Amino acid sequence: MHASARLNLLVYNTKHGYKRSLTWLQRVKIMQRLLKGDFGMDVQFALAPQFDLNDELDIPEAVAKNYWRAARLREWGWEQIMNGRCEAFPPTELIL
Numbered sequence: 001m002h003a004s005a006r007l008n009l010l011v012y013n014t015k016h017g018y019k020r021s022l023t024w025l026q027r028v029k030i031m032q033r034l035l036k037g038d039f040g041m042d043v044q045f046a047l048a049p050q051f052d053l054n055d056e057l058d059i060p061e062a063v064a065k066n067y068w069r070a071a072r073l074r075e076w077g078w079e080q081i082m083n084g085r086c087e088a089f090p091p092t093e094l095i096l
Contacts, residue, residue, distance in 0.1 A: 040088040045070075046077030069095070 022030070034043045053059055053067055072094045080087045 034086070039086040040080075041090065042077040042080035042085075042087045044077070045073040045090065046081055048074060048077075050074065 033039060035047070037044045048070065051067065053064065073090055076090050076094055
């Protein structure tokens, strides 16, 4: 519910500033483009599936590294959504 409200607000933010109103069809099309990544990768990272690591198992280093990278990217994506910004790419240090 919270994500839907934030995405709905992002839809009104255009390159010419905030629009006052959009038809439902326009909003749906823009939200689909947000989810597809047309405006940036932030929404895709924020809404990516989440997994938890099982601390009882011996997790390979590569798997743990990928997990923590995904967690950082998800956090970055949510930060962009909560601040009402669309960012094309995350900072390089989050990807490495």
